[in-house]
Amino acid sequence: MALTIAVAGKGGTGKTTVAALSIRYITEVIRKSVSAIDADPNASLGMALGVTVEKTIADLRDDVIERRMGIPPGMSKEAYIEYCIEECIIENEKYDLLTMGRPEGPKCYCYVNNLLRKYMDRVGNSYPYVVIDNEAGMEHLSRRTTNNVDLLLLVCEPTIIGVVSAQRIIKLASELPIIVKEKAIILNRVTKDGLSPAIQNKLDEFGMDVSLSIAYDHEIYDAASNGKSLLKIHEQNETFNAIGNLLRNYINVEVMSK
Numbered sequence: 001m002a003l004t005i006a007v008a009g010k011g012g013t014g015k016t017t018v019a020a021l022s023i024r025y026i027t028e029v030i031r032k033s034v035s036a037i038d039a040d041p042n043a044s045l046g047m048a049l050g051v052t053v054e055k056t057i058a059d060l061r062d063d064v065i066e067r068r069m070g071i072p073p074g075m076s077k078e079a080y081i082e083y084c085i086e087e088c089i090i091e092n093e094k095y096d097l098l099t100m101g102r103p104e105g106p107k108c109y110c111y112v113n114n115l116l117r118k119y120m121d122r123v124g125n126s127y128p129y130v131v132i133d134n135e136a137g138m139e140h141l142s143r144r145t146t147n148n149v150d151l152l153l154l155v156c157e158p159t160i161i162g163v164v165s166a167q168r169i170i171k172l173a174s175e176l177p178i179i180v181k182e183k184a185i186i187l188n189r190v191t192k193d194g195l196s197p198a199i200q201n202k203l204d205e206f207g208m209d210v211s212l213s214i215a216y217d218h219e220i221y222d223a224a225s226n227g228k229s230l231l232k233i234h235e236q237n238e239t240f241n242a243i244g245n246l247l248r249n250y251i252n253v254e255v256m257s258k
Ligand SMILES: Nc1ncnc2c1ncn2[C@@H]1O[C@H](COP(=O)(O)OP(=O)(O)O)[C@@H](O)[C@H]1O
Pocket: 009, 010, 011, 012, 013, 014, 015, 016, 017, 018, 044, 188, 189, 214, 215, 216, 217, 218, 220, 221, 224, 239
């Protein structure tokens, strides 16, 4: 079975950044292949990895269902869509990327999510690692898309609202019929002054232990400003190495080298 790492948190906290750097660490340092899944309708993992996403699962659904495009005779729409899902995968030497895209209505959302879940059930057996960039809430987890999460990376901004949001996500996850084996809280963009007493009190009140604090990182911001891939930032980059160390701490090294 693949080792599944899910990244969650409020929008703009740094989920995609953490997901992309995790993918880089696993592929370049651990040297294992990854099935990368962008399950955020606000798709951006492809950009962070420096690839152009031509087609998403939401596009595929629209093509086949709304536009009723060329379904081969004798094949159901569902079977055809599942067959075509390969068109949405960007294949790479080190990782494959599947992008969910933005489904329109709730019905369509469910449909796309279902396709994503089926795909993930399938890839679970063929890649050593799966990394999922989730949307702000954890709709995917709640729809059991990621039934088995080995490591949940919860990215949180160092503000009271940020901590409260992260706590909500933890609570939601604990109420779902999913297995989250380990979870790590990452505070992102912590200033030089560190955490205010109010934030520390909030974290203590919720019993939230922070696994990693990331400072504001100019190189990451520059990469985003220039549309540069996070796979191209310096290999000595502090944030990249901190995320790598975190992964090593949580994931048994023996498992890693399988
Ligand atoms: N530690 C950091 N230092 C500087 N910029 C950051 C840092 N983490 C994230 N960013 C920038 O903040 C923006 C939002 O990050 P992103 O990873 O896209 O968040 P999310 O996926 O949660 O919406 C991006 O432009 C990203 O480059």
